[in-house]
Amino acid sequence: AALSDLCREEAHTPFDLSRGPLMRARLIRLADEEHVFLLTQQHIVSDGWSMGVLMRELNSLYRAFVAGQDDPLPPLAIQYPDYAAWQRQWLSGERLQTQAQYWRNALSGAPARLALPTDRPRPAQQSFAGAGVPVVIDAALTRGLKRLASQHGTTVFMTVLAAWAAVLSRLSGQDDVVIGVPSANRGRREIEELIGFFVNTLALRVDLSGAPSLAQLLERTRRTALAAQEHQDLPFEQVVEIVKPPRALDHTPLFQVMLAWQNNTVGSLDLPGL
Template sequence: MRDRSAPGGDGPPPASFAQERAWFAARLTHDPPTYCVVDEFPMHADLVAGDLVAALALLAARHESLRTGLRVVDGRLTQDVRARVEPPVEHVDLSGLGPAEQAERIGELRAAMARRPFDLERPPLWRAAVLELGEGAWSVLLAAHHAVYDTASSFNVRAELTEICAARQEGREPDLPDLPCGYGEHARRERARLTPARRAELAAHWRARLAGLPPVHSVPLDHPRPAARTFRGAEVRAALPENVRARLADAARWHGTRPVVLLLAGYVALLHHRSGSDDVVLGLPVAGRAEAATLPMVGALVNMRVLRVSVAGDPDVTALVARVAAALEADEDHDIPFQTLVELVAGPRPPGVPPLYQLAFNHDPGGVLGAPASSCEEDLLLDVTDELVRIVYDVALFDRATVEALLADYLRLLAAALEAPETRLSQLVPARAATGAGARDPEPVVATAPATACEREVAAVWRDVLGTEVTDVHQDFFGLGGHSLQALKMLATLTAAHRAEVSLRTFFADPTVAGLATALLRDQRGGTA
């Protein structure tokens, strides 16, 4: 009998490749926070708790992943998609607490939700808490397993929750994006695309790209590598310095690339210095949403890609950035499920060594780092958001003091690379902070005023909505005090004026005057924002 929850095939849909990785990895680590993400969605509206519970129920009804568990059937991992689920939502009234007490209590709730394990065979693989904060302020904490949720899902959930709540307040039906196909159908399609011919083509590409790959990196360890991985981790974190944040966007434009490429190039340079190796290999998460049908989905679509960069010949910063960008581009059209890549490429490796890469990089521009990490899949992971940077490390291999020095060196090296892109890597050795009479005060951060007609128009609308002047096109809308419903109002005004269709999801990815102006102009030209 055809499974109505998964059109396009008989029986339950197979697990996607991303779900398959999460399922195997969850059985290795036995640590709930490793594969659980907790997002917070502030809401400002004339609502009651039941409205938010109903909004979450509507999300679950729309998105198959929020009604899905994983089961092994006849030796094959499959999706168990339920027709409906009861939203696992708790109402927590914090309206009687002051702001500091509320923040402390929310932090405790986030940590507790992350620690509670999920049974992958019992959907739904998410839970939520609706927090009543007083004076029309609400917040939704959503904890979800990575088998059904990823970073792009967070943007989609936030946009849909905002629209559902706005529609409820205005007494209308919510205007939500069409879902061209369900997640189960996506899983069937991605497996169908990996035909024997395509598999052979990908194998040829990656065997050439990874030929002679070092079995393990040469960054010095503090302790001998154990024969079996423990997955026990810790982290050090710091604020991304203001001088780096202020220069990053302009430097990226000067190099003709994206800010993430500069952040990644800085990490490559640091690993080159620490290891002495000219062959730097990293694991990078990729969104896995190249198809238009997957863009509005809530579900796990992330894949891991192996990035290999040569640092031979002592390039300057400009040349290194170009090499990193070229390496990213070379692999762009050769995405392959990581577990399949391991089957095709990985050879013998030392005991306790993860396959293909042991060092990783992740950039989540709109994200928050949440509770401190207590587990680690790689030896080292550099994790960067708009405001924070952290290194998550394997405590069996590294001491905290070593990682603290590593993070400090990364921030100094990154600042130096942005300031002097003509510097060769051999001269870009991270210098310790100057002290005493010779120390220099940090350079002041120079705001970038709205320059184009579109930027000035966006800034004017922001001023009307937020009640404050926007003096820097890189200021964050939410950092200036904006909230989701104000964002919806502001977008409605600007998209109508420009006859453009910029979604909330696009705005959340870059909530700045510069980012929104770029998206408006791009959409007017017929491109994809």
């Protein structure tokens, strides 16, 4: 019971963004040979990809230190502030204009909201309360999706995105659907091993007008996804400022539905003696 209270207290203790630190570690000893290690990070310094880096490095460091060896990790070529300075310099001038113009054109006239048939009115202000409903795609259906994607020159992600757009179109009666997609935004080799917040959000607008065939919908979705990835460097909040969609407290701007494709493996701790 005491451990449960400590875990709850740790998870709910806020971070001071103006002072830091933005990561906390806590070791709780239950007995001579039994401990619980809590590691809490503010999301602003660590994204999903970072968790895989963290797990690999914890494994390497623990194994080395248990064996009395030195730090085995190679020195980082760059740090997060280097990336932030580079991004600010790189995303300027003509590059900034090109990216801004793409999103202005891509999202011009997009519907402000997805009109899903809900069983109660949307609250005047979002509460962010939610729940989960697990749906499992079995092995046979997965093989079918991979085969379909291969036949049409798409990835499985694009295929699932097209299907999700079709479902949302049927439910809403809209043939113009915008879906948010998180992007790892780690397009350069130098930043793959950094722990930090690189992730961005892309607003993908899928055109379902004219009752397209499956092949046509997959091709439209493929073009949309590739174009968005080519222009993924512009932060989402800047895209919102550029597009200037209608704003209200009861829904998020540009999209209210997301598809998070999480195919990066976080891994697990494999520590000798534990």
